[in-house]
Amino acid sequence: MARIFLYKGRSIEDLQKLSIAEFSKLVKARPRRAIKRMAPDYKDLIKKAEKIKASGAAKPVRTHTREAVIIPQWVGMRFAVFNGKEYKEFDVVPEMLGHRLGEYSFTTKAVVHSAPGIRATRGSKFLAVK
Numbered sequence: 001m002a003r004i005f006l007y008k009g010r011s012i013e014d015l016q017k018l019s020i021a022e023f024s025k026l027v028k029a030r031p032r033r034a035i036k037r038m039a040p041d042y043k044d045l046i047k048k049a050e051k052i053k054a055s056g057a058a059k060p061v062r063t064h065t066r067e068a069v070i071i072p073q074w075v076g077m078r079f080a081v082f083n084g085k086e087y088k089e090f091d092v093v094p095e096m097l098g099h100r101l102g103e104y105s106f107t108t109k110a111v112v113h114s115a116p117g118i119r120a121t122r123g124s125k126f127l128a129v130k
Helices: 012-017 020-024 029-037 040-055
Strands: 061-063 078-082 087-091
Touching: 020 029, 040 061
Parallel strands: 061 078
Antiparallel strands: 078 087
C-alpha cells in the first residue's frame, strides 16, 4: 500500500492548488518571512521554474538562489543549485516543502585523508622515498 503524503493535514494535490501566499501560512515563521519578502531573484526563479514546467522539458532549473523556499508547485521538478563550485542536481519531493534549496546542495564535502606522508610519524622515517 502506497504511503499518502500529508503536509499539515493536506495532500500534495490540495497544496498545489494553493497560491504561494496561502501556502506561506502553513510553513514555519522563517520560511514564511522569506516568502513574504520575496526577493527579486526568488521571483525570477519562480518565473523560470513555471516556464520550464510549462514547456514540459526534462532539463533541471539551474539557479544560484540557495535561499529560495521550496513551494508545492515545484514538487516533481529537477533543480540544479550552485554550491560555489558546481551545480548539484536533485529532484524535489514532497518531504522538502518549506525547506531551502541550499539545504540539498552541500557546499563542503567530507574530507578523505590518504596514507600519512613522509615524516608524518616517527615510524615513517624508515620508509623508502619514492
